[in-house]
Amino acid sequence: MKNRSIYYIAIITWSILPLAWQIYTSFSSPEALTAPILNHNNRWTLENYIQIINSDPPFWTYLANSTLVGLLTTFITLLVAIPASYALTKISFYLSSIIRLILLGAALFPYVLLFLALLEFARKLDLGNNLLALSLPYSALSMPLAILLLSSSFRDLPKDLEEAATLEGLTLLDRFRFILIPLIRPAVASTGILVFLFTWNEYPIALTWISNENMLTLPVAMARIAGSSIYSVPYGAYAAATVLGSLPLLLFVIIFQKQIVSGLTQGAVKG
Amino acid sequence: MTLLIKNLGRHINDSWIVRHLNLEVTDGECLALLGPSGCGKSSTLRLIAGLDKPNEGSIYLNNKNITNTAAIDRRIGMVFQSYALFPHLTVAENLTLGMKIRGISNLEQRQKLRSTLELFQIENLATRRPSQLSGGQKQRIALARAILRDPLVYLLDEPMSNLDAQLREQLRPELRRIILNQNLPVLYVTHDQHEAMAMSQKIAVLKEGILEQIGTPQELYHEPVSIFVATFIGRPQINVIYNSSKHITGIRPENIYFNSTGLKAKLLHKEWLGTNQLLFLDTPVGNIRITVDIGIEIPEDITINWDKKHEHHFDSQTGMRIINV
Numbered sequence: 001m002k003n004r005s006i007y008y009i010a011i012i013t014w015s016i017l018p019l020a021w022q023i024y025t026s027f028s029s030p031e032a033l034t035a036p037i038l039n040h041n042n043r044w045t046l047e048n049y050i051q052i053i054n055s056d057p058p059f060w061t062y063l064a065n066s067t068l069v070g071l072l073t074t075f076i077t078l079l080v081a082i083p084a085s086y087a088l089t090k091i092s093f094y095l096s097s098i099i100r101l102i103l104l105g106a107a108l109f110p111y112v113l114l115f116l117a118l119l120e121f122a123r124k125l126d127l128g129n130n131l132l133a134l135s136l137p138y139s140a141l142s143m144p145l146a147i148l149l150l151s152s153s154f155r156d157l158p159k160d161l162e163e164a165a166t167l168e169g170l171t172l173l174d175r176f177r178f179i180l181i182p183l184i185r186p187a188v189a190s191t192g193i194l195v196f197l198f199t200w201n202e203y204p205i206a207l208t209w210i211s212n213e214n215m216l217t218l219p220v221a222m223a224r225i226a227g228s229s230i231y232s233v234p235y236g237a238y239a240a241a242t243v244l245g246s247l248p249l250l251l252f253v254i255i256f257q258k259q260i261v262s263g264l265t266q267g268a269v270k271g
Numbered sequence: 272m273t274l275l276i277k278n279l280g281r282h283i284n285d286s287w288i289v290r291h292l293n294l295e296v297t298d299g300e301c302l303a304l305l306g307p308s309g310c311g312k313s314s315t316l317r318l319i320a321g322l323d324k325p326n327e328g329s330i331y332l333n334n335k336n337i338t339n340t341a342a343i344d345r346r347i348g349m350v351f352q353s354y355a356l357f358p359h360l361t362v363a364e365n366l367t368l369g370m371k372i373r374g375i376s377n378l379e380q381r382q383k384l385r386s387t388l389e390l391f392q393i394e395n396l397a398t399r400r401p402s403q404l405s406g407g408q409k410q411r412i413a414l415a416r417a418i419l420r421d422p423l424v425y426l427l428d429e430p431m432s433n434l435d436a437q438l439r440e441q442l443r444p445e446l447r448r449i450i451l452n453q454n455l456p457v458l459y460v461t462h463d464q465h466e467a468m469a470m471s472q473k474i475a476v477l478k479e480g481i482l483e484q485i486g487t488p489q490e491l492y493h494e495p496v497s498i499f500v501a502t503f504i505g506r507p508q509i510n511v512i513y514n515s516s517k518h519i520t521g522i523r524p525e526n527i528y529f530n531s532t533g534l535k536a537k538l539l540h541k542e543w544l545g546t547n548q549l550l551f552l553d554t555p556v557g558n559i560r561i562t563v564d565i566g567i568e569i570p571e572d573i574t575i576n577w578d579k580k581h582e583h584h585f586d587s588q589t590g591m592r593i594i595n596v
Contacts, residue, residue: 160355163322166342167349168369168420178368182359 019246025239033235048236052225052244057214059244062221065131067248069217070199073135077142077195078188084143085151086180100148107144114141115204122209129212137205142195149194153187154180189259193252200249218245273297274319274424274456279328281318288314289480292328296424296456302485303459303467305503306477312460313352315477316426319458320347332423348422348455352429354413356401363397366416387415390449407438414450425450425457431466443469464504476500495521496592498585507549512556513587521583524549527561533576534559538569 025033029045052059088096118137127133157180165179181188199217206217216224222241225234253260279292289311296302304312317323319330321342329338337345357365363384370380388394391411401409410430417425430446431439447470451457461467467474468488475485476499484496488504495501501509501521510527512520536552536559544562552559552573561575584593 158353158355160351160353161357163320163342164349164351164355164416165357165368166322167320167345167347168416169343169373170369171343174372178372179357183357 022239022242022246025235026243028236030232030236045236048234048240049244051234051237052240055225059221059241061214062216062218063244063248065215066200066218066245069131069134069138070196072132073138073142073199074192074195076135076139077146078192080139081143081146081150081191082176082181082188085147085149086154086176088147088151089154096151100151103144103148107148111141112204115208118205119208128209129215131210131215134206134209134217135199137209138195138199138202142198146191146195149191150184150187153184157183186259189256193256193260196252197249200245273331273333274458275331275334276315276319277329277331279315279318279325279330281314281323281325281327287480289318289325292480292482294475294482294485296458298456299451299454300473301451301457301459301471303461303471303474304477305461305464305467305474306483307503308462309479310477311480312462312477313428314480316349316428316458316460319424320349320426321345346420346423347426348417348420348424349426350410350413350417350428350430352432354401354409354433356404356409356412356416358401361398361400362393362404362412365401365412366419369416369420383419387419390418391415391445406434407442410434410442411445414446418449418453423455425453425455427457427459429460429462432461432463439466446470465506468504474504476503494592495583498590501583501585507560507562509583510559510561512559515587517587518593519585519587519590521585522577522581524560524562526581527559527575527577529563529567529570530574530576533574536573536575538573541569 026048027044027046029042029047032043088099091099121137122128122133127136161179161183162175165175170178201219202217203219203223206220207223210216210220218241222238222245225237225241274294274296276292276294279294280290281288282290292315294302304315306312314323318325321337321340325338329336331337332345357368360368366384366387367380370383375383384397385394388397391414393408393411393415396404396408396412401412404412410433414430427450431442434442443466451470457471459467459470461470472487473485474488474491476483476491478499484491484500486494491500491504495504498511498519498521502511505523507524509521509523512522514520534554534556536554539551539553539558541551542549543565547562547564550561550563550569552561552575554575559575563569585591586593
């Protein structure tokens with residue numbers, strides 16, 4: 001028992017420490033950061049947060065932008081990926097294997113290589129400086145992994161369940177609503193979070209598609225936080241932005257905690 | 272209401288799963304589809320339910336051709352081998368979902384739910400989830416759901432195969448009381464000849480997708496059309512004696528008796544069956560099983576015999592019955 005608790009403490013420290021370090025940094029004055037051992041009168045400060053929140057436009061704008069793009073992307077991705085992954089389980093095994101392979105290739109493809117081409121699209125179709133349009137490439141890039149994840153959970157569903165529902169008189173739409181989606185809800189939740197996380201962190205496309213100050217997403221906005229001179233790196237402000245930028249994710253995970261955990265262990269135990 | 276199947280067939284790639292199948296099940300009749308696994312009995316059920324499409328033949332329900340009717344419109348009361356209860360819904364939700372979808376009023380849903388739960392004496396389970404139920408309870412819920420479908424025909428796919436023997440015996444009268452008394456055609460798939468004989472008026476024996484024989488349990492028992500049916504129906508299994516390259520004789524263990532003249536035999540071992548005992552004998556024509564009363568004295572030198580009229584004769588090439596030997 002004692003041995004075990006050592007492992008637990010190690011694992012928790014491993015995961016918590018970077019976060020704690022960020023929080024510590026965000027509340028520290030620049031002097032305290034450069035010389036942490038010395039005694040400072042003004043060791044703790046809210047200056048970093050005040051700077052972030054009072055910037056123009058205020059930091060909340062970026063949070064709202066990222067949240068909007070994230071939610072829209074997640075919605076579009078799931079809207080397409082759920083029926084697509086269902087269809088993958090209904091076509092012939094041979095065909096679905098080929099499609100899966102292609103999807104896997106697409107999912108593993110380093111998307112940074114695509115951003116120039118995507119930028120061309122944005123220019124041609126006049127999608128630049130449009131937050132909602134940003135969710136199009138995001139959904140497209142998230143789609144392969146989302147379909148792969150969801151189709152494996154559709155495949156794990158016993159065929160009998162859907163057939164029983166059919167014989168009960170449920171149409172395809174009814175079956176999705178009452179049987180299929182409730183049954184794969186853990187997978188939907190964890191896929192949704194992965195997609196949301198991807199858009200939350202995405203940098204190159206957001207950087208190239210959006211130039212309007214008011215429409216920046218969080219990562220781009222954070223990169224633009226400037227110090228007093230080019231030689232000073234505003235660690236405190238970065239840390240404050242990181243902490244504020246993580247809050248919505250934390251909220252998200254807490255809300256869907258149950259689904260995520262059961263999604264992770266799905267298939268491990270037969271019900 | 273009659274279920275009529277004409278020349279039904281389905282194949283996957285080049286192999287036929289079911290072929291040339293003709294069946295008729297009338298109101299209140301229970302027909303058992305019996306055969307070893309992979310003989311096409313469950314596939315037949317799926318074709319009737321509309322879950323698979325037949326490649327040839329047609330299905331009629333009340334003189335109406337339903338071959339191309341979608342599964343959701345067929346009004347089939349099906350019980351799956353796995354029960355297929357929706358795991359995320361409570362028992363009550365499992366039972367009312369279909370009614371809700373089919374537009375039955377809330378009041379009627381509640382009434383039907385209550386009366387069906389009462390019928391199976393499972394009122395106390397309404398709020399449970401399938402994972403909190405025992406096998407026998409799940410089976411009752413699955414049957415209840417089939418009844419609430421208000422079906423035109425019942426299709427039961429190995430409804431008891433996941434239950435232990437004791438529970439099966441217990442549920443059989445219940446199944447008869449509730450399902451078989453509804454005056455609807457019932458198709459009962461099983462691989463257990465004992466269950467088929469107990470539950471149904473008629474048995475259809477399938478072999479490799481082809482109907483081998485259809486008849487009452489008595490007919491199948493006394494006049495099997497082939498060596499396959501003869502060995503499949505009746506336990507302990509019929510004795511098979513290979514007389515020549517062309518001819519097989521079958522003789523049931525209970526028709527063999529000790530006699531002063533006949534076949535000399537040596538006792539190999541014996542099994543206690545409760546009401547009687549099963550002896551395994553070594554004879555010049557091969558191993559022979561015979562059943563005798565418990566009280567009977569097993570002689571030192573065993574000689575066995577049987578009456579000619581109890582012999583079944585089969586062609587060893589085709590396996591088919593030979594009428595006049």
